[in-house]
Structure formats: structure tokens, C-alpha cells
Amino acid sequence: MAPEDWLVNLARQHRLSPTQRQIVQRMIGMFPEVAFLSTIEIAEQAGVSQPSVTRLATALGFAGFPEFRSALREAVLAGVPSPRSAPDHHPDRLHPGIAAIEQECANLGSLRREVTGDRMAAAVRLLAGSSPLGVIGLRASAALADYFGYFARRILPAVVTCTDAATVADSVLQWHQQGARAVLIFAMPRYPAATVTAIRLSRRLGLATVVIADSALAPFAAEAGILLVTPVASGLVFDSHAAAVVLSITLLDAMAALHPQRTQQRLEAHESLIDTWIHDT
Template identity: 70%
Template sequence: MDRAEDWLLTLAQRHRLSPTQRQIVQRMLGMFPDVAFLSTIEIAERTGVSQPTVTRLATALGFAGFPEFRAALRDVVVGVSPAPERQSVPAIEQEMANLESLKRVLDGDRMREAVRLLAGTTPLGVIGLRASAAPAEYFGYFARRLLPAVGVCTDAGTVDDSVLEWRDQGATALLAFAMPRYPAATVAAIRLARRLGLATVVVADTALAPFAADVDVLLVAPVGTGLVFDSHAAVIVLAVSLLDAIAATDPRRTQQRLEAHEALVDNWIHHA
């Protein structure tokens, strides 16, 4: 059954699946050979999801429907057709490849333009909704050590208000993190910012993001897709690299602000 499991795993990693769909695949890997002969109802019961969710998995994997997917699965199980050569890589190796590809971004003109825009705006607004909230908060936490005014919005209900407020306070640019699945409110906020005259720097997982044409500077940080949920190692490295480059634009201010912060450290760190 190893060959059949490899076939399903390779197929899954060639397509962008939702976390729920990845979880179904992982559970199906432990159900061979029976899984090739089960109905959508039976698979749904064994994997703990709804029948329509199982059907959507089949189409997400590139099949016209579940019957076509099951037929292909049966062929692999009984050895009618050879399993494709496995091209997937473990999650750690995929992250290493993502970080390797990030080198071109960090050394490129888009990175330099992003730094120029973000270092030159006061305040600096940062947007990150849903899955992008964590990298946005991470960036904002450390950006406050470097810059005099940083705002972070992770609430879809107030993001437009935040963009308007930043513009009224004198902002000339903002930073947005837009990871899959792209929230509609993020895209709307990016478009609003441009209509208001703000330059937009966006960190996304691909240059082919559907809103790429609405962005002034698009920085690509691939996400890891080998686990149930996307991993954002490259996104965090890009965020820290942005902070480092922004700090270098005004070394004196950076030193003064970091020293002021350091003077407060004893108030909040734990002493053994």
C-alpha cells in the first residue's frame, strides 16, 4: 500500500487544499486499501466531515467528481496504473526551499522600494486579517521599537476606518500581509488605500495573487503547504528583514529608540 499512499500524498501536494481537505487526505492515508472502495458517505463518517466536503476534495484534486477520483484510486490500489514518481518533499525541506527563493526578493529592487516607502511614512499602518493577523502583529510589535507611530489592524470590521485614519494622520504608505485564503476585506482595504493616495506594500505568497495589479510593491514570501495548515516561516523572515532594512535607513534614530526600550526591559522581564 505504500505506493498507493505515495500516489495520494503526491497528488495532494500538487494542489492547493484547504486545511480541512489536507486533514481528510491525512486520514485517508491510514485507510488503505479500503478507502478505494468506500462511498463518499462512508469516507465522510470515517474522517469526521460532511459528504459534500469529501466531494469537494475530489474536485480540488483535479477530478471531475468523486467517481472519477475513486476510479483512479482503485487503479492505483490494484496496480492497473503506475504511481507517479514522488516529487513531494518533507515540510522542513519545503521551508528551506521557500527560504532559498526568498533570497532573490531580499536582494531585489522591490525590497529596496518597499523599505523606502515604509521608512518614509508616519504613521506606518500594518494590515493583517485572519491567517495574516499573526505576521502583522509580529511585524508591528518590533516596528514600534524603531518608528514613532505604528498602527496594526487585524479586524476586518474596522480596517477601512484604520486606512482612513492613517491617511488623515499623514501616512503616505501602508503594509499589508495577504496570505491564502485572501480575505475580501484585505483586498478592499488595499484598493481603498490606493484611491486615497497611499502607496501599498503587500507581502503575499505568490506573484500571481489575484489582486497583484492593485499593489504598488508586491513582496513574495512562499508559504509551506506540507502540513495541515500553511506555515509562514518565509513570511516571518521577510518581515524581520524589512525591519532590519528600515532600521538601517536612520541608524541614529534606531540607536536612540532601542536604547530607550532597553532601559525599560528590567520592568517586564523575569529575573530568576
């Protein structure tokens, strides 16, 4: 088990506050170096106070931070740390845009284990086999749902996207009545209540749920049938979803490869329409 998984599993066993979940999520992106940092250094990189880091240690069942850090070091030494190279400069000293780019590079690197894992393979099979395939993304996740849906229509016979919180429950019910087997749900922070409602309704109706979220510690994580994690870069005014876009297009590529003949036929049909709308430069 990778050391990051050790921390995720530990956090899931305890009731943490939103701030404590935020610290854990930032720490996951700092492995393996995090096991050798002080409370001050972790607090600076997580954007919280030093006492918040100390309280996290006790919330996770440790007598204090030194005991927690010892356990972190044991997990790092026993597991296989993610390949990471320390930046030449502290992120706080970088231009915000450069810091965000470095964070996204780390986020993209973390996708390696996700796209080659069993959860990804299972998600591909479920989504490629559902007709219609419902795609949900509300508020900040709406653009991701539209992006995925736009390209998914090139390779799948029936794709329906819902980005309206007011109609999402109706959409899920309709997809179920039309014979859908699975839904894909994008859930980026801040998590709309309607997104969690859609996850629960889908499961109650017997639909498989594939949820793409920013953290394995999202409050609804345990309710997702398959959870695919794509960290966000949060150093700018608005979160960057670059890793989620890469995961989406990788998911589509794997779905296309699952039924190559169908994919080829549908892409050729789409190509025949391009001359009617493309601008020839």
C-alpha cells in the same frame, strides 16, 4: 530574466482558475526540475489531477502539455535557474513534518532574490518614511501583522496595527488623515475580501501599498503598489508562514539601517524599560 519570472509573466497574461494558479505556484517552487517532469509527476507534487495539469497548458495558450514543457525547457536553458538540490526522497514518502520542513527550506531559499531586489529596497524606503505606518493583517495574516508591528514600534515613531476586518476601512482612512504615506498589508491565503478592499482604498487615497503575499499570481497582485512574495508551506493541516516571518524581520532590519541614529536612540530608550518587565532567571 529568471525562468520562474517567465512563467509568472505568462500566467498573468491569461485568466486562470484558482486551481490553475495553484499549479503554477507549485511549479514555480519546482524550478528548474519542473521543465523535465511529466504531467503525472507535476500533478502529484501540486496535489491535483493529471488532467488539471494538461488543462493548464492549454489555458496558457499551448496546443498541449508537450508544447508547454518545451517552452519551459527553453526558459530554463535561457535563464538562470534558482539554486535547488533535489531531495533524496519523494516528498510524498516523507513524514509530513519533514516534508513541510523541506518545503520551507526551499521557500526560504527563494527569498534570496526577493530581499536583494529593487522591490525590497523601494518598500524599505516607503515604510521607513511613513508616519504613522499602518500595518494590516486579517484572519490568517493577523499574527504576521502583530509580529511586525511589535518590533516596528521599537524603531519607528508611530506604528498602528489593524487585524479587525470590521474596522480596517476606518483605520486606513484615519491613517491617511494623520499624514501616513504608506501601508504594509499581509495577505496570506485564504484572502479575506476586506484585505483586497483595504488595498484598493489605500491606493484611492494616495497611500503607497506594500503587500506581502504568498504568490505573484494572487488575484489582487496587479493592484499592489509593491508586491513582495513569500511562499507558504501547505503540506500540513495549516499553512506555515516561516518565510513571511523571515522576510518581515529582514524588512525591519533594513528599515532600521536606513536611519541608524534614530534607530539607536529608540532602541536605547526601549532598553531602559526592560528591567521593569523582564523576568531575571
